[in-house]
Amino acid sequence: MSQAKMFDLAQATPFINNVKQQHPLVHCITNDVVQNFTANVLLAIGASPAMIVAKQEVADFVSVASSLLVNIGTIEDNIAQSMLIAAKQAQQSQTPWVLDPVAVGPALPYRTAIAHQLLAFKPTAIRGNASEILALSGEQSCSNGPDSQDSTEQALEAAKQLAQKYQTIVAMTGDIDYVTNGQITYRIEGGDIALTKVTGTGCSLSAMVAAFIASSDDTLLACASACLMMKKAGEQANKHHGLGSYAVSIIDKLSLFNSHHG
Amino acid sequence: MSQAKMFDLAQATPFINNVKQQHPLVHCITNDVVQNFTANVLLAIGASPAMIVAKQEVADFVSVASSLLVNIGTIEDNIAQSMLIAAKQAQQSQTPWVLDPVAVGPALPYRTAIAHQLLAFKPTAIRGNASEILALSGEQSCSNGPDSQDSTEQALEAAKQLAQKYQTIVAMTGDIDYVTNGQITYRIEGGDIALTKVTGTGCSLSAMVAAFIASSDDTLLACASACLMMKKAGEQANKHHGLGSYAVSIIDKLSLFNSHHG
Amino acid sequence: MSQAKMFDLAQATPFINNVKQQHPLVHCITNDVVQNFTANVLLAIGASPAMIVAKQEVADFVSVASSLLVNIGTIEDNIAQSMLIAAKQAQQSQTPWVLDPVAVGPALPYRTAIAHQLLAFKPTAIRGNASEILALSGEQSCSNGPDSQDSTEQALEAAKQLAQKYQTIVAMTGDIDYVTNGQITYRIEGGDIALTKVTGTGCSLSAMVAAFIASSDDTLLACASACLMMKKAGEQANKHHGLGSYAVSIIDKLSLFNSHHG
Numbered sequence: 001m002s003q004a005k006m007f008d009l010a011q012a013t014p015f016i017n018n019v020k021q022q023h024p025l026v027h028c029i030t031n032d033v034v035q036n037f038t039a040n041v042l043l044a045i046g047a048s049p050a051m052i053v054a055k056q057e058v059a060d061f062v063s064v065a066s067s068l069l070v071n072i073g074t075i076e077d078n079i080a081q082s083m084l085i086a087a088k089q090a091q092q093s094q095t096p097w098v099l100d101p102v103a104v105g106p107a108l109p110y111r112t113a114i115a116h117q118l119l120a121f122k123p124t125a126i127r128g129n130a131s132e133i134l135a136l137s138g139e140q141s142c143s144n145g146p147d148s149q150d151s152t153e154q155a156l157e158a159a160k161q162l163a164q165k166y167q168t169i170v171a172m173t174g175d176i177d178y179v180t181n182g183q184i185t186y187r188i189e190g191g192d193i194a195l196t197k198v199t200g201t202g203c204s205l206s207a208m209v210a211a212f213i214a215s216s217d218d219t220l221l222a223c224a225s226a227c228l229m230m231k232k233a234g235e236q237a238n239k240h241h242g243l244g245s246y247a248v249s250i251i252d253k254l255s256l257f258n259s260h261h262g
Numbered sequence: 263m264s265q266a267k268m269f270d271l272a273q274a275t276p277f278i279n280n281v282k283q284q285h286p287l288v289h290c291i292t293n294d295v296v297q298n299f300t301a302n303v304l305l306a307i308g309a310s311p312a313m314i315v316a317k318q319e320v321a322d323f324v325s326v327a328s329s330l331l332v333n334i335g336t337i338e339d340n341i342a343q344s345m346l347i348a349a350k351q352a353q354q355s356q357t358p359w360v361l362d363p364v365a366v367g368p369a370l371p372y373r374t375a376i377a378h379q380l381l382a383f384k385p386t387a388i389r390g391n392a393s394e395i396l397a398l399s400g401e402q403s404c405s406n407g408p409d410s411q412d413s414t415e416q417a418l419e420a421a422k423q424l425a426q427k428y429q430t431i432v433a434m435t436g437d438i439d440y441v442t443n444g445q446i447t448y449r450i451e452g453g454d455i456a457l458t459k460v461t462g463t464g465c466s467l468s469a470m471v472a473a474f475i476a477s478s479d480d481t482l483l484a485c486a487s488a489c490l491m492m493k494k495a496g497e498q499a500n501k502h503h504g505l506g507s508y509a510v511s512i513i514d515k516l517s518l519f520n521s522h523h524g
Numbered sequence: 525m526s527q528a529k530m531f532d533l534a535q536a537t538p539f540i541n542n543v544k545q546q547h548p549l550v551h552c553i554t555n556d557v558v559q560n561f562t563a564n565v566l567l568a569i570g571a572s573p574a575m576i577v578a579k580q581e582v583a584d585f586v587s588v589a590s591s592l593l594v595n596i597g598t599i600e601d602n603i604a605q606s607m608l609i610a611a612k613q614a615q616q617s618q619t620p621w622v623l624d625p626v627a628v629g630p631a632l633p634y635r636t637a638i639a640h641q642l643l644a645f646k647p648t649a650i651r652g653n654a655s656e657i658l659a660l661s662g663e664q665s666c667s668n669g670p671d672s673q674d675s676t677e678q679a680l681e682a683a684k685q686l687a688q689k690y691q692t693i694v695a696m697t698g699d700i701d702y703v704t705n706g707q708i709t710y711r712i713e714g715g716d717i718a719l720t721k722v723t724g725t726g727c728s729l730s731a732m733v734a735a736f737i738a739s740s741d742d743t744l745l746a747c748a749s750a751c752l753m754m755k756k757a758g759e760q761a762n763k764h765h766g767l768g769s770y771a772v773s774i775i776d777k778l779s780l781f782n783s784h785h786g
Binding site: 294297298301302305306311312313314315316317318319322323326340344509510511512513514515516517518 | 561627632633634723724767
């Protein structure tokens with residue numbers, strides 16, 4: 001397999017602009033911790049969020065939405081049922097969809113089993129940290145809970161294999177982000193360690209990925225563009241006053257994002 | 263029917279002050295995206311929020327609350343059951359209550375059916391956007407999901423008819439807000455387009471309407487006052503740093519709202 | 525019983541530093557209003573939050589977590605079941621755990637009954653306001669809903685009795701905080717009335733207590749340190765721009781907390 005290619009702002013610009021112009025309607029079935037932050041992140045980048053969760057409604061809504069996000073962070077029986085219905089419908093109606101397999105791994109077999117059921121519906125992309133990607137691909141991880149203790153560099157081969165196995169794109173984020181379809185891999189550097197100290201930056205990036213793939217046919221570059229945009233916002237956001245202001249500033253920077261001065 | 267009357271800050275002032283003095287206890291059964299923002303908005307205007315959702319508890323709590331908000335944004339079976347119990351109790355105990363029929367319409371028949379069941383319990387007020395008001399009144403809308411693509415001006419007749427049919431007040435918000443009981447209609451201008459780019463401004467306005475009608479016998483003017491206060495906060499809030507800061511600034515402005523300098 | 529002892533920053537410093545160094549993994553089963561704020565508060569003080577709620581997962585996760593928080597604010601059947609499983613497991617695996625008995629009292633018998641079932645699993649600490657502590661200890665309270673109308677000073681004897689009865693620590697917060705094991709009682713002054721105007725400050729303090737008791741063997745002093753840290757952050761946070769900025773600033777101050785200049 002070829003080397004990972006550096007991905008930069010010039011490549012991301014048309015994808016960022018596409019979202020702003022097309023206002024994709026992103027159907028989010030996500031966890032209870034990040035609902036508000038995710039909705040505000042989507043609005044900030046120019047997308048339109050809709051959190052529809054009832055098992056009676058999700059299939060209908062997937063059909064009209066531009067894309068779907070499924071994030072299993074606070075999964076339980078009822079929402080798992082809705083997620084499976086939504087993912088199945090997304091596959092049927094060819095609605096692009098993103099799986100965020102929060103905290104999968106041997107410590108939490110219930111969600112890991114559901115994540116594998118969801119994978120059968122062929123997500124367009126998977127966005128996770130190194131531990132989650134390792135767990136999904138059946139490799140050993142050293143993590144408990146939603147925060148990764150693994151490096152993305154070490155997990156890169158697992159990410160590529162996962163992408164190939166499910167014919168999907170894996171956006172594995174961390175210190176360095178890798179976005180791969182198994183053949184081509186992009187590498188995105190930058191960001192800020194403070195991004196890991198604000199809840200929902202990873203989860204809302206998954207929602208951004210859903211918005212980006214809804215607005216473009218080049219899914220691989222669209223995924224990479226979403227990752228790059230979040231890294232840039234994390235760099236630009238003001239952290240001098242503390243983590244509360246930093247979280248607010250991330251949304252500020254996403255909303256004012258100007259590709260020419262990124 | 264008569265022309266819509268312009269509603270201004272001088273008229274709203276006593277109602278804004280009433281909320282600050284009476285600290286109404288607002289029982290909120292609302293969607294998962296806006297719970298935190300709604301609670302902080304209510305605290306900012308001087309009300310006391312309480313999110314009580316269990317089917318075993320809602321009837322008891324409606325009886326002691328000053329008012330009730332029912333917002334169907336992330337409705338599913340369990341919470342729908344609680345909403346119906348709460349609305350029924352509100353009608354029985356004459357607790358003023360507000361229905362926010364988020365995203366009703368032909369695309370989502372499940373919630374639309376529940377919204378009609380809730381209507382049977384005679385909400386004191388309905389707060390929605392033009393698409394939702396059109397859908398509830400049986401008119402054609404051009405919207406999918408929670409954001410309205412219809413103008414309030416075009417939906418005004420439907421709003422009046424809805425108000426008359428259910429003997430309620432309809433607060434239909436958008437570029438221009440209209441608050442009507444079917445006979446008398448107030449028109450509220452101002453606000454800021456950025457209000458539509460922060461999640462929960464509409465939903466938390468519905469909670470404000472609940473707080474305002476709990477503190478006043480003149481329900482129509484109370485509803486109009488809540489709408490005007492949110493429009494003013496939206497104008498005053500600082501949007502120069504981006505949408506994250508703008509969301510924070512809306513709560514700032516609500517909490518420091520001074521009717522004399524509004 | 526002896527007089528309450530004043531607790532100050534010098535005593536809290538080693539406990540605050542312990543959390544920063546040990547990054548305890550705090551398993552939170554908390555209410556829908558404060559999930560995001562709680563997670564960000566925990567990240568700000570150096571802890572690692574994980575919101576795992578499925579009845580299939582909570583026992584497994586309690587076993588690997590450093591501590592557990594159970595907050596019954598938006599309790600309903602499903603989450604109540606998960607809370608009871610988690611608390612039982614915490615007792616079995618000797619995982620320190622905190623009960624936040626939001627809004628217990630005669631107005632809400634359902635949650636009050638569950639709170640008593642949870643108490644049987646011996647929480648390491650209980651964090652509540654005066655009304656909640658009075659209600660749990662069987663005394664008369666004058667409160668409805670989540671905000672306390674009782675003074676902590678008047679409820680102090682009830683807090684001591686509750687601590688003794690369940691061999692636990694009671695952290696009763698309000699104008700003055702009292703932290704007691706029934707024998708020894710610490711008194712914490714300061715804070716800011718504005719803390720009561722931001723939703724989730726009490727609930728996230730309960731999560732902080734969980735983080736602090738995970739990082740120390742002296743549970744009583746750990747609880748008092750968490751309370752003191754929140755009071756100091758509340759004092760230091762900037763409230764001049766309004767309550768929105770104040771909420772953000774609380775997280776800022778927690779994240780930049782410097783014991784030497786506290």
